[in-house]
Amino acid sequence: MLSEFELVRRYFGRAAPSALLGVGDDAAIMRPTPGAELAFATDLLLEGRHFRPHDDPRALGHKALAVNLSDMAAMGARPRWALLAIALPEADEAWLAAFAEGLYALAARFGVDLVGGDTTRGPRTLCVAILGEVPAGEALRRAGARPGDDVWVSGELGGAALALARPSEADADAARRLAAPEPRVALGERLRGLASSAIDVSDGFAQDLGHILAASGVRARVRYEALPRHAALERPGVDEALRRRCVLAGGDDYELVFTAAPAARAAIEEVGRALGVRLSRVGTIEIGAPQLAIVDARGAPIEPPRGFDHFAA
Ligand code: ADP
Ligand code: MG
Numbered sequence: 001m002l003s004e005f006e007l008v009r010r011y012f013g014r015a016a017p018s019a020l021l022g023v024g025d026d027a028a029i030m031r032p033t034p035g036a037e038l039a040f041a042t043d044l045l046l047e048g049r050h051f052r053p054h055d056d057p058r059a060l061g062h063k064a065l066a067v068n069l070s071d072m073a074a075m076g077a078r079p080r081w082a083l084l085a086i087a088l089p090e091a092d093e094a095w096l097a098a099f100a101e102g103l104y105a106l107a108a109r110f111g112v113d114l115v116g117g118d119t120t121r122g123p124r125t126l127c128v129a130i131l132g133e134v135p136a137g138e139a140l141r142r143a144g145a146r147p148g149d150d151v152w153v154s155g156e157l158g159g160a161a162l163a164l165a166r167p168s169e170a171d172a173d174a175a176r177r178l179a180a181p182e183p184r185v186a187l188g189e190r191l192r193g194l195a196s197s198a199i200d201v202s203d204g205f206a207q208d209l210g211h212i213l214a215a216s217g218v219r220a221r222v223r224y225e226a227l228p229r230h231a232a233l234e235r236p237g238v239d240e241a242l243r244r245r246c247v248l249a250g251g252d253d254y255e256l257v258f259t260a261a262p263a264a265r266a267a268i269e270e271v272g273r274a275l276g277v278r279l280s281r282v283g284t285i286e287i288g289a290p291q292l293a294i295v296d297a298r299g300a301p302i303e304p305p306r307g308f309d310h311f312a313a
Pocket of ligand 2: 117118119
């Protein structure tokens with residue numbers, strides 16, 4: 001049986017060239033880029049709540065890091081270093097090798113080094129913490145949306161939620177979005193200086209935009225028809241109620257919702273073209289108490305279904 005220390009060395013001990021000191025001491029040591037501010041976030045994935053016991057471990061390694069990269073994207077930060085705290089029921093080497101492969105592959109693509117963590121026996125739990133950098137004063141916050149700003153969404157919404165709610169209707173792309181989301185890191189970085197606020201869609205468009213509205217003290221009017229929906233939602237087996245639920249309240253898409261002044265439209269469209277990311281203008285920020293009005297093609301209000309809340313009654 002593999003010891004804890006052997007396990008860490010074998011699966012999570014790869015070199016971390018960007019750190020002064022990586023895995024193996026009591027703490028990792030990094031030197032921040034002069035002039036940068038640090039952005040720090042963590043996300044916890046629990047078996048039975050965020051993933052199922054037999055989910056592909058390679059995809060889990062990807063997702064545990066991807067959800068954290070998405071938080072960096074939403075701040076306009078460049079992700080640099082990650083920590084992994086992991087609880088496992090046993091030292092299953094096939095599982096560990098695949099998990100580490102998925103995590104390191106995504107980390108390499110985004111230039112992130114795994115610099116430490118913690119390992120313990122217990123119900124399978126995956127907790128990554130991430131540290132990123134952003135030029136001083138330029139982070140994209142939730143507070144910052146101003147009346148008159150446009151509301152934008154990247155990519156398409158609802159694919160991951162469809163794959164969760166109705167796997168038989170999900171195409172390969174929707175299934176991939178749920179299992180192994182692609183964080184919008186490059187987009188977040190390019191939006192610095194253009195967006196007035198940003199958030200990533202982890203718990204559903206309506207709820208996550210609601211956080212921007214609450215933090216900014218403004219209201220928004222969004223045209224439902226303008227929301228970019230995942231192609232699988234157009235399948236005949238998906239009715240309008242399910243489609244709405246996936247688009248408005250579906251979590252796990254990890255797209256960015258952001259606001260920007262109309263003067264930034266051309267520059268934002270250029271960013272979308274340069275990155276090959278679809279960017280849709282879906283509504284407007286207005287003066288008023290924080291509230292989201294979603295309207296259909298005739299201007300009639302649509303009641304948004306509730307997004308995900310771990311503690312909702
Ligand atoms: P401590 O007793 O100080 O918690 P550990 O023995 O748990 O130290 O960890 C030894 C080293 O291994 C530390 O550098 C720690 O960051 C690293 N480490 C432990 N678990 C992991 C993991 N799952 N992924 C990456 N590094 C890990
Ligand atoms: Mg420890």
